[in-house]
Amino acid sequence: MTSSYFIGVDLGGTNIRTARFARQSHIPEAKAKHPTQGAGGPEVVYQRLEAAIREVAPNDLADVAGVGIAIPGPTDPYQGIVMKAPNLPGWINLPLKQIMEQRLGRPVFLGNDANLAALGEWKFGAGRGHDDVLYLTISTGIGGGVISGGRMLLGARGLAAEVGHTLLDPNGPLCGCGQYGHFEALASGTAITRTARSRLKAGQGAGSKVIDLVAGDLDKVTSAVVGQAAQAGDEFARKLIAEAGEYIGQALASLLHSYNPSIVIFGGGVSMLGDLLLEPARAKLRQYAMSDAYWENCPLVVAALGDDSGLVGAGTLVMEETDL
């Protein structure tokens, strides 16, 4: 009996997504999607995870080399412990690797979702052929993952590449982590939403499509709405996206000095705005970088695997770990 398949799991606050992969492939042979039901607490989620995994695993997991799980929060991949999953109530210091291995009888590997998205994009997406990759997900929050010298950069406790919490302005707005002025607090979807509502309520943006799109109910403005208006050419919305892009460029200058990647890959919903976001980022990066050598051969691109970066990365993690 050979162990021929790899299971990837993307554990999200809303849905659990699972996929079965063959070796060296990122095209799922089977996929499943179940509501996470995180409000029920960890035990409920364990059951949901097991069900979603078994749904894509033939023959009672007999042919499965292992299961990789992308975790939405800081995770110790060495010990297999979820340190914190902010969107899952009760998820603090849970030994999920051990728990799921007992349930499944197969090896389980954990990773932070952005770290695994970086791994997936590196092996099968926009980062193929590069040894040094910086992956950023710009969505509700900002996450990061780094491949350095052909290996995942994890750090002492697996907490490396939390680049969304790069401090850009000590006097800046409150971040999701409780601190102030972090990159995430200035350039995430949440930040765009907050700034858009605040400006509109202060009377700016009169005549903007953003107002039309929410039929005047300013509390319904979101970064997605702003993005939609920006894509339609709305100047108020474009300025908001451009400002987020400028903060991205400012953060990138420091991050490129830190990691010196040969490509930066952008995932997450806000990144789908493409050059509306990335062109201002490029301009600021060029302004703030200490040398052209950091950016002249380092393209900023959108993720090739889209929403599946983390799912593919979770499967890739198993391929990597069981190849050793």
Add this chain to the structure above:
Amino acid sequence: MTSSYFIGVDLGGTNIRTARFARQSHIPEAKAKHPTQGAGGPEVVYQRLEAAIREVAPNDLADVAGVGIAIPGPTDPYQGIVMKAPNLPGWINLPLKQIMEQRLGRPVFLGNDANLAALGEWKFGAGRGHDDVLYLTISTGIGGGVISGGRMLLGARGLAAEVGHTLLDPNGPLCGCGQYGHFEALASGTAITRTARSRLKAGQGAGSKVIDLVAGDLDKVTSAVVGQAAQAGDEFARKLIAEAGEYIGQALASLLHSYNPSIVIFGGGVSMLGDLLLEPARAKLRQYAMSDAYWENCPLVVAALGDDSGLVGAGTLVMEETDL
């Protein structure tokens, strides 16, 4: 004939220092120190380098496994090219590895001086036993080196860990690299000197020991003088050092999020002030970090090898490269 010795070279703006090491030792068997004479241009420095290397190499380099050179500036270690050495006139894109191999007939390896200091401290100094090390040198400028997962973090072109150019304040003072508000522009010896002179000339610090130490000639105030006064208990000087320490803590928060080291090692002259500098850094780090997990098991310590970190690291580089 066995290749039993390793030569380390610390190429500085003022002096070239060389040492001969036995395998797995950081205690030099021989040392030499020659003036760099950088004003004479690259050819003169090549001659000085060769002379200083031969002085510590017995038997016409026959028993030498290789020569490692720590370069004071951005360096491509893969190609063996010095991209820029700001304190050495004419040192732009020099293929130093090739040039010195032709002169010496032995393998030559290059590295950025702060990267190699990190390597030296990791193998033989304060970082022994750690897999994830952040090394910072706080002197005229601020340099950095990172060991991640038991390997030097180099990046695509060997330009990683230039953490002195982490952007802390876009409205901040001019940095040595030509940009503004970088960590180096706010917390280096140069920054302390600049701030001290500026405050004293504005009439602050009346009665400070700093003024006595320069006999009232404020243009003679340096960070070393400020440090001396701070160690003697002078409040004006202590505040200047503490402010630099606070910027160090602010930068460390982002750097620990990026690299998640298990130890931070401080080299360079300013770091010799120890807790006068590092206690304010610790306080700010705790304030700005997104989670205690980043700092609670990550001590901030002073380098164990002192001025020899880079010299030892250059020798260590040869041990590492010729072990492969």
